[in-house]
Amino acid sequence: MTSGIRRLGILAGGGGVPREIADSAASRGLPVSIVAIDGEADADFGPHPVTVVNWGQIGAMVRALKTAGTTDLVIVGRVHRPELSGLKPDLGFFRYLPKLIRIVASGGDDSVLRRVVRFFEEQGLRVIGPGDAAPEIVVHKGPFGGERAAPEDAADINKGLSVVRALGSYDIGQSVIVRGGRVLAIEGAEGTDRMLARAARTAGEGSTTRGVLVKRSKPSQDLRVDMPAIGPATIDGVRAAGLAGIAVEAEKVLVADRAETLQRADAAHVFVEGVIDQEVTENLRKFDPRSIAMGFRCLGRANPVPHATLDAIKAAKTIEALAPFAVGRAVVVVRNHVLSVEAGNEGVGATIERATNLRQWASLTHRRRGVVGLRNFDDLTPGAISDAGAAGYAGIVIADVAPQGAGGSRELIEAADKTGIFIVQRIGAGGSAHE
Known part of the structure; x- marks a missing residue:
């Protein structure tokens, strides 16, 4: 890497933004090289040097950036969550495999992307934002x-x-x-x-x-x-x-x-x-369901396993956060990641259906798990139970705190038992130290 000379690398996904950034940087005399993700990047990169790599060719990806003398890296463009069947791993993939596992296992998009930044910074690259490379966009x-x-x-x-x-x-x-x-x-x-x-x-x-x-x-x-x-x-x-x-x-x-x-x-x-948002909340901490003291009462024969209980806590707190806006009758949470939120006239069934084919980075297989959160018992219907079971979710959580002695319909609980999903009712306020 040449000392004192800035060189921009672009890790490019789909869309035209990677090319726009490359053109902008080059027009200001900044050397540019592009590493394009095969199957994702679809722009014509014109005069800019391009290396095409598969998602699994992590070694080739890092090597191309270092060979080009990259000092600053922009990661930009539309991408899809990679399928295992489409990976073509190289030796670098296996070298970095422990780090890659930690990246994809971290859960939601924010966690994954923070770890991606850390990975490239560990390779000696300075990750900058698209606006830093091309302020006009x-x-x-x-x-x-x-x-x-x-x-x-x-x-x-x-x-x-x-x-x-x-x-x-x-x-x-x-x-x-x-x-x-x-x-x-x-x-x-x-x-x-x-x-x-x-x-x-x-x-x-x-x-x-x-x-x-x-x-x-x-x-x-x-x-x-x-x-x-x-x-x-x-x-x-x-x-x-x-x-x-x-x-x-x-x-x-x-x-x-x-x-x-x-x-x-x-x-x-x-x-x-x-x-300008005049009420920006700075340094807001990411929600951690493990820090929430929330209790549940199990209404049927099935009981949630620990990871499902964490999803139930996140579903209940998400619904609670939406209450002032008169939306959020239902949410779907899988592996601590909110896939869908009900609003407008969408309804519970459509919210569940919309989430069914969506997967987050932490999901390396098509196996589905997670919970459907409902605001109260009014939305616990035979259709909601059937939809949750058909989608492969582990259970349903009722977010409203149960009044003393309250319980669900026996027919609905029996339907959930036959479907093999749990139904739990929130009984704890669910406070945390950082709220």
């Missing part, structure tokens, strides 16, 4: 294009910021849709585009208000490797959902395909605006 305060948010959008924007902030420590999605003060959708593990598509299917259900997609970083999110993004597809999704525009956290959200995004937004009369 970040949304700044104020309107992004020709359209502006209307005064009546302000309340929806503030409510959206509040929802994402309230869920920050639970490692849940970065986007929400708010219309007329009502939270219509909360992004889970499916991502923003699929959340917008879900909202588009119910667009126009009697509402004449504007509606806003609000996207912001989660408190304590590492923006070097997980900066929220919007792009042309986001504009299309917002328009299809009948929303007036997009409010993003200024300086903390990037724009992919900037020129195309701007053109589509103006053509569709969709505003894109950078806003």
